[in-house]
Every structure is written in C-alpha cells, then in structure tokens.
Amino acid sequence: MSHDPALKKITISDPEQKLVLQLDYSNGCKITQLNVKGKNVLSASGIFTGFSTKGGLFNSTISVEEVKVEKSDNKISIKNIIYGDQSINVNESWNFELVGNKIVWKISRKYSNLAKLEETAFPQWNFANLSIWKGGILDNGGMVWCKYLRGVNDTYGIHTGGVTFWNPDTGNALRIKAISEGKHIAAKYSQSDKNEFVCTHFVTGEELEPRYNLNRFVNQRSDVFVPFDVQKETVNLTLEMEYVDYAVEYSRGILPGIDAEAVRELMNTTGRYGVVDNGIVGANGWTTNWKCLHEPFFSQIGMALNDGNYIRNMSLTLDRERDYAMKEDGRVLSRWHNAGEDQIPGTFNYKTGYYEARWGYTIDSQTGYVINAAEQFDLCGDKEWLQSHKASCEKALDWLIKRDSNGNGIFEMMNNSIKEEKASDWLDIVWASFENAFVNAQMYGALNLWADCERVLGDQEKADYYTTVALKLKENFNKSIHDGGFWSPEKKQYVYWRDKDGSVHGDNLVTPVNFAVIAFGLCDNKKRISQILEQIEKRTTAENLFHWPLCFDSFKREEVSAGNWPFPTYENGDIFPTWGYLGVRAYVGYDKHIALKYIRNILAQYKKDGLSSQRYSRKTQEGQGSDILAGICTSVTALYRDVYGIRPKWNRMGLEPNIPEILNGTEFNYTLRNTDYRIKLNVDGYEMQTDKFTVKCRENFGASFEEGLMVYPQNKEKTILKVCGKSSLPIGVTLKHCSENDISWKMDSTDDYQFVIEGLNPALKYKLVIQDKSTNIEIGKDGKASFTHNCKASMNFRVYGK
Known part of the structure; x- marks a missing residue:
C-alpha cells in the first residue's frame, strides 16, 4: 500500500500486483483504476458508493467535508466520506486490508435518518465496456452474460452479491465476495448510456422485491428493484477482491478427443x-x-x-x-x-x-x-x-x-x-x-x-x-x-x-x-x-x-x-x-x-x-x-x-465410464461435498484418488472415506470392502474382481490393515486367500467378514464362498 497525501491518492496492490487499486480522495472518494494484471478495467466513472431518493442522486465522489486517511502496515482507513442532503445523508468509512492474496474492502455507512431510497450503490463498479468481461459467474451457480445486456439500461437484478468476472481470451478473472452480517445483499448488472458494464451492489434490511412484476431482467430500465426503507443505523459490507487465473480455476482437466x-x-x-x-x-x-x-x-x-x-x-x-x-x-x-x-x-x-x-x-x-x-x-x-x-x-x-x-x-x-x-x-x-x-x-x-x-x-x-x-x-x-x-x-x-x-x-x-x-x-x-x-x-x-x-x-x-x-x-x-x-x-x-x-x-x-x-x-x-x-x-x-461415468451417490463418489479409446488418458478433478477427487480414465482401467486413498479398477466402482476407505464394487451397495489402516497414510487399493460371493483386490500401499467385507451370504462357507495362501474365514449372521493383516509390500487378497 502507498499513500501520497499531497496528491491525495492511494495505491493498494495484492502481493504479486495482479490486482492493483488506485484511489482518489481529492474531492470525495472513488476508486479511479482497477488494474487486473496490468490493465485498467474501469471506465472514467470508476468505483464509488452512493444512493438516490426522489430528491436527488448522491455519491461518494463529492464529500461535504474533508476526507481523513489513516495508514498502517497493511491497512488503510478512509473516513469522513459524507454526502446527501437535508433529508438524509450518510457518513462512510472505507477500510482496506491485505489478507493473503486478497484485497479486503470494508464499507461502513451510517444513515442519518429513516428514509426511503430509490437506489443504492454499495458500491457501483463501472467497467469500461461490455467486452472487458465475457460475463460473471455468480455465487448462486448462475451467471450474467454481458452480450445479453444489449440495450442501454438493460438490467439483470439478482439476490446475491458474489461474482467472478472472467475473460477467456486474456485468462484473467476478478472475484468479488460480498458479506454483510444480518443484512440482505443483492446486485444488478446493466449497460449504461456510456456503454459501460455496470455492477451495483445493494445492502438492505429486507430482501428486495422486483419492481416490474417478478422480473429479474428488464429492458431499458435500470430500476429493477422496488424502493426500500433504511433506518437510522450503521450498515456494513465486506468485499473480498482477488485475481483469479481463469484457465486454472475453471480447468476441465486433460480431455483427449474433446475440446x-x-x-x-x-x-x-x-x-x-x-x-x-x-x-x-x-x-x-x-x-x-x-x-x-x-x-x-x-x-x-x-x-x-x-x-x-x-x-x-x-x-x-x-x-x-x-x-x-x-x-x-x-x-x-x-x-x-x-x-x-x-x-x-x-x-x-x-x-x-x-x-x-x-x-x-x-x-x-x-x-x-x-x-x-x-x-x-x-x-x-x-x-x-x-x-x-x-x-x-x-x-x-x-x-x-x-x-x-x-x-x-x-x-x-x-x-x-x-x-x-x-x-x-x-x-x-x-x-x-x-x-x-x-x-x-x-x-x-x-x-x-x-x-x-x-x-x-x-x-x-x-x-x-x-x-x-x-x-x-x-x-x-x-x-x-x-x-x-x-x-x-x-x-x-x-x-x-x-x-x-x-x-x-x-x-x-x-x-x-x-x-x-x-x-x-x-x-x-x-x-x-x-x-x-x-x-x-x-x-x-x-x-x-x-x-x-x-x-x-x-x-x-x-x-x-x-x-x-x-x-x-x-x-x-x-x-x-x-x-x-x-x-x-x-x-x-x-x-x-x-x-x-x-x-x-x-x-x-x-x-x-x-x-x-x-x-x-x-x-x-x-x-x-x-x-x-x-x-x-x-x-x-x-x-x-x-x-466419463461420473455417478455421485449420496454416500460416495461413483465411476461408471463408457469411454472409447480416443478418450484414453482423460484426467480431471471433481469435487463432491468438499472432497476433491482426481479422476483418471482409460478403456482398460479407471482410477479415483484423494489425499486419503487411491482406488483402481477395470470395472465400475464407488468409493468414500470415513474412518477408513469404503469401496463399492459396481458402484452398488450389495458388497462393500472397508479398509482401515493403523497409520494415517493414504490407502491404495486395486479392485480386481467382484461377482456374487467372490471379491478380490490388491493392496498397493503398506500398513497394518483391518479389512471388513459386507454383503456376503452367511449360508455359505468362505475362503480367505492371501498371496496364494488359503484359510477359512468366518461369516457373521449379518453377512460380514473381517480380518487384519500387515501389508509390508503389495499383496493380493481374495474372499470367496462355495
């Protein structure tokens, strides 16, 4: 962070300077540049806060009093940003802090009175044009697609504030996370009369209602939400900004034969x-x-x-x-x-x-x-x-x-x-x-x-x-x-x-x-x-x-x-x-x-x-x-x-591929319920890997980890192999075969293991074979069998009934 009191300018950068903000507080306060990997993505309007009533439009670019600045090592505070009129004014403070690779912007706004606002900018981001970003991936799973904001004031309003703007040509992306405890966040995206791509955040006490029927998108109208009441209170919003390498963050992996x-x-x-x-x-x-x-x-x-x-x-x-x-x-x-x-x-x-x-x-x-x-x-x-x-x-x-x-x-x-x-x-x-x-x-x-x-x-x-x-x-x-x-x-x-x-x-x-x-x-x-x-x-x-x-x-x-x-x-x-x-x-x-x-x-x-x-x-x-x-x-x-055979189940990750040879060598990451899986696919075998286990098989299977590895042959729950190691080292299993009353596997990792097989027929007598050495194994009335073995090297196992 750097501060030039004479020019009344502030520069804030992430550690690698992939995201750099330049802020001017000579009259009021606004962000004049937002450089994403060296390119300013903002229009001359910049980024500012504001609100409008039937009495007028007010924003942070003109403050009625002098703005005050305080700076420490990785923090900077801008206070006394005051704007409004006799009926309603606000006193804002902007606090910036570097947290890892993120620039965290905290806006605190104190309303002077109870009032009804027509609009708010909390803040308003004015990007140079609609080609700066292809669109924005929203934190409710949706997206705003810039090319469909065709006309002036075409506006899409939505009840969430987090967004990742991206440009696939440059590979650059800007992620904004919006947090406001106890309040509702909304955002609207529109094209301005200056051909700007505009993102405006709202922070309100009640969830905003659409102004025109139930429309989330309206043509040639920027006022997509109804007016709303504000109280005589202080309202806070935290915005976490970070540069994202789009190609890495949203990579689909290595997909031979597929674009x-x-x-x-x-x-x-x-x-x-x-x-x-x-x-x-x-x-x-x-x-x-x-x-x-x-x-x-x-x-x-x-x-x-x-x-x-x-x-x-x-x-x-x-x-x-x-x-x-x-x-x-x-x-x-x-x-x-x-x-x-x-x-x-x-x-x-x-x-x-x-x-x-x-x-x-x-x-x-x-x-x-x-x-x-x-x-x-x-x-x-x-x-x-x-x-x-x-x-x-x-x-x-x-x-x-x-x-x-x-x-x-x-x-x-x-x-x-x-x-x-x-x-x-x-x-x-x-x-x-x-x-x-x-x-x-x-x-x-x-x-x-x-x-x-x-x-x-x-x-x-x-x-x-x-x-x-x-x-x-x-x-x-x-x-x-x-x-x-x-x-x-x-x-x-x-x-x-x-x-x-x-x-x-x-x-x-x-x-x-x-x-x-x-x-x-x-x-x-x-x-x-x-x-x-x-x-x-x-x-x-x-x-x-x-x-x-x-x-x-x-x-x-x-x-x-x-x-x-x-x-x-x-x-x-x-x-x-x-x-x-x-x-x-x-x-x-x-x-x-x-x-x-x-x-x-x-x-x-x-x-x-x-x-x-x-x-x-x-x-x-x-x-x-x-x-x-x-x-x-x-x-x-x-x-x-x-x-590719991605078949998640409620209690496991499943693989049921049907790939032709042209797709051999397919590899990608897949996240299911906060567990990251590395998937590798070939016609002669499939592999699923996490930081806790690796399972390989030539047939369909499912796997999960909870106090041990659970392997589901054919991705079904009829037969289940459970492997628990004495240590916390990753477990490696190659599932070789599973049919009715016959399951075989190879341990690719070493440890003291406890094995449990579920879904066996208690009416049959079973054999346990370890590296060609056979012995009887007892099956409980619940169809379970268990045993322990110290695997000092790769070892083969088989349990089968007659």
Whole structure:
C-alpha cells in the first residue's frame, strides 16, 4: 500500500500486483483504476458508493467535508466520506486490508435518518465496456452474460452479491465476495448510456422485491428493484477482491478427443444461464424470466457444472417447488414466470410466480420434480433434506399413479383427444394426450429413482411398492400397439401417444420419446434398441444434421398447432438439442462412438454461435428463437454422466465410464461435498484418488472415506470392502474382481490393515486367500467378514464362498 497525501491518492496492490487499486480522495472518494494484471478495467466513472431518493442522486465522489486517511502496515482507513442532503445523508468509512492474496474492502455507512431510497450503490463498479468481461459467474451457480445486456439500461437484478468476472481470451478473472452480517445483499448488472458494464451492489434490511412484476431482467430500465426503507443505523459490507487465473480455476482437466475449452465455456455460459435467481434454477433463463418445472435435467446440469453454489441453489429451488408449486392433491404446477400472460386462467400465483401453462396440463412436471429431487440427493448427500421431500415426492408420484383409469399400468394425461388441442408434456404445442409414452417413460425413471431413495430412508414397503408399479408399467408399455402398448412392429419404433378412443399417434420417429424409452431403461430389448438407433443414425447422417431433430417425419396436421406447420417447423421437425442427454445415454450402451460424435458436434456448434438459441432450423441448421434454453448443454452433461461415468451417490463418489479409446488418458478433478477427487480414465482401467486413498479398477466402482476407505464394487451397495489402516497414510487399493460371493483386490500401499467385507451370504462357507495362501474365514449372521493383516509390500487378497 502507498499513500501520497499531497496528491491525495492511494495505491493498494495484492502481493504479486495482479490486482492493483488506485484511489482518489481529492474531492470525495472513488476508486479511479482497477488494474487486473496490468490493465485498467474501469471506465472514467470508476468505483464509488452512493444512493438516490426522489430528491436527488448522491455519491461518494463529492464529500461535504474533508476526507481523513489513516495508514498502517497493511491497512488503510478512509473516513469522513459524507454526502446527501437535508433529508438524509450518510457518513462512510472505507477500510482496506491485505489478507493473503486478497484485497479486503470494508464499507461502513451510517444513515442519518429513516428514509426511503430509490437506489443504492454499495458500491457501483463501472467497467469500461461490455467486452472487458465475457460475463460473471455468480455465487448462486448462475451467471450474467454481458452480450445479453444489449440495450442501454438493460438490467439483470439478482439476490446475491458474489461474482467472478472472467475473460477467456486474456485468462484473467476478478472475484468479488460480498458479506454483510444480518443484512440482505443483492446486485444488478446493466449497460449504461456510456456503454459501460455496470455492477451495483445493494445492502438492505429486507430482501428486495422486483419492481416490474417478478422480473429479474428488464429492458431499458435500470430500476429493477422496488424502493426500500433504511433506518437510522450503521450498515456494513465486506468485499473480498482477488485475481483469479481463469484457465486454472475453471480447468476441465486433460480431455483427449474433446475440446476442453468449449466444454468450460459452454457450461459457464449456457449451462449456468438457466439460473434465474436464488431458488429459481431452470433452463429458460433470466432474459425471458421463465422456468419450466417439466424438465428433469436441472440436477444433472449441477453434476456436470461441479459447482457447490449451483447445488445448494438447486436444493433451495426444490424446497420452493415443494412449498409453493405443489397443490394439496400432489399436482406439481408446470411453470414459473414473471407475469401471468402464459397461464391457464386463474392458475397464476402473482406472489410466487408458479402456474399452469395455457397450452395444457404438462404432466411431466410430476416426473421432473421427482427425478430432480432424487438426483439432487446424490449430489448434496443430505438425508434430512431428502426426508423433507419424502411426502411431496410420494404425493407427486401418487397423483400420476391414480391416473390409470383402465388399470393397465400406463398413466393417463388430463386431455383425452387431439380434438381438445391441448398439450400434455414438454412439446407443448403438439397435442399428445391420454396415454403419453414420453411422460410414462419419465415416470418409469422417476419410480425407480425414488424407490432407491425410499430404501435409503428406511421405508422398504414404499420402495417395493414403487418398484412393483414400475415393473407393471414396463410390461404393458412394451406391448405392441395392437395389444395396448407403444411398440410399433411395423415401424420398429415406439409411438408417442394413444387417444382415449384407442387411436395411435406419433409414429413419425419422435426422438425424445424413443430416446427416453431406452435411456430410462424401459426398453432393454437389444433388438429393438438396435432397430430404433440404427434408423435414427441413418436418417440423421443422410441429412447431415449436427444433432437430432425432435421428429424425422411430420406429425399429422390435426396433431399439432398451426405454428408447427408446414413440416419441418418448430416442434414438428426442428432440432432441439435440449434433449441431447437422452440421445447420448441411449447410444452410449449401443455405440459409444456415435454418442461421442454428437457431443463433439454440440461443442463445435458452441464454437460457431455460442449455443444461445432455443432451437435450430432443420433446413438451415441455424439458431432460431429468442428464448435461450440452457438445456442445450445436456449433451455435455451426458459426457460427464454417461461417457466419463461420473455417478455421485449420496454416500460416495461413483465411476461408471463408457469411454472409447480416443478418450484414453482423460484426467480431471471433481469435487463432491468438499472432497476433491482426481479422476483418471482409460478403456482398460479407471482410477479415483484423494489425499486419503487411491482406488483402481477395470470395472465400475464407488468409493468414500470415513474412518477408513469404503469401496463399492459396481458402484452398488450389495458388497462393500472397508479398509482401515493403523497409520494415517493414504490407502491404495486395486479392485480386481467382484461377482456374487467372490471379491478380490490388491493392496498397493503398506500398513497394518483391518479389512471388513459386507454383503456376503452367511449360508455359505468362505475362503480367505492371501498371496496364494488359503484359510477359512468366518461369516457373521449379518453377512460380514473381517480380518487384519500387515501389508509390508503389495499383496493380493481374495474372499470367496462355495
């Protein structure tokens, strides 16, 4: 820190001078330069504090009294910054301190009176232009994307203050953490009339309300929040600023065969864009203020983003949906929006924003809520949180289970016929009705996921019930269309829906339907899978499409709204990459190379246009629609889940890869519940490493550490190997083989170890083999066996029963 009293200038720098502030207090007080690795990123307006009332605009650049400065070794205090008028003024002090590589700025503001403020700047950061940063990664998992602040005063307001601004071209990033004990923090991001990119922080006693309906984003208006009251009190804010090496901090690792930079940028932009605000994680995003609850992939996006902030926000989102979007009978409302123009009359809640869409009752909101809740549990690992969603998930499932009027195990929509011209799922201007294969495929996935959650919660009766319901659905779903099912033996595909009168619709090779049937495990018939996927690949390749269209042939005119005509148009034949993850998941077990091709196609398309469209024209393959869909990133989330095999579970980290040879040598870090894992993948073996253990295996597995290493062969809980060392040295295990009643492994580390194997059959007699020496081992009635051994070198073990 340096202080020039004559010029009334202060310079503050982090130890490596990657972040340097220059401050001027000659008239009032403002930061005139913020140098990020040698480049000033501010406009001439700089950074200042302030507020506005109906009586005027006041800020720290002009103080009515002389500013006072006090300096010590690594601290500097600027006091007596006074501004305002007769009705309300403030007295501020700014304190700067160096803490490691951070510059900590503490603002203390004393209000002279009770007043209503129109705006506040606590502070206001005025960056030179909208190209200084690509955007800002928010500390609720979302992002502000500078290119969408297109017009003067276009403004995005959000109820959090932490942000990491980044520029991928320079590799520079600026992280700002905002803390105010006992107060609410908000921020808004906008373009000024000087083409500046402006970030303004708010600190208030009550959470700020949106000024215009429930809008978080508004065009050509900077006043996104309502006026608010301040008390005669002192309000404090701490801002921690630090330089971040963006390429290192957000590295996706070593990804042979994959454009790692495109993965990073796609996930940090489109993938995060669906976060509208705290408690509103969706996929339509903040420029249109929309979220569809009938989308089952929000938690999966969190898995691929690997951002604890997003995961925490997703838990909060599901809490809000449980509390505000679920009706007493278990019906889950289908959407959230800022205003009611899209509602079925009388369904919009003007306080919460949840409602039913005018296109029809989209029943996949039932399955979307349950799938997201179950997959969110695997990420957060919080059993109390899961317990809080037990009754609501059961209500959501039971609401749909009751919609089986004919008892055939296939669940019915709220519309009966195409004549009603209403939708029943995500394709909201296609008149799918009565027995809908797309919704029922998702229901099958939801039932099985939730059955697993019931087992974790100890309710085996409920788990068995939902499993039984799923099995009945599977049996009847897979019947021929001539026998009441959805399989068309003539067309070798699953049809979309059946009206109540028995008429069959949607045999035009609808991709999300057929993908979902395979991806959710409803169809496990290898011949059928081959027939479906061969058709789709042949036709996609013939048209040279970069991604799969919603359907290959046209719906009938009476089956869709006028906006879908003539074919191919919109939901009748255009390309919606939102459902890419279902395609990748379907193909990965059939042909990994095809799955990988479409992932790489999506990444190539991102490099062309940023993937910030609603859809792509079937005819031109160019982006269409003003409504950006964050779900376009799901082909990349499937890269992590279904190719790299990232399968977190509530009590462990899991690996279930399906990688082709071209991806050999893949290495990346993955953080799950504050544990950092180093993942290494090759076709002939996988490795998971933390600072406490290393596990290697040629098959799927899971692992965790709590008072010892727990290894889960096949990433299941049927058999568990537990290894505890006498010392605190890292434990190394190579899991060689595990099948029913037979497990073998090699210890790659040395120590005195206690071994426990769970999940054995107590009715069998078991042998323990250590380095080819065999002995009997006792199995308890609980299926556990244990023994100790001093491993002075690498050693092989096997426990098997006969």
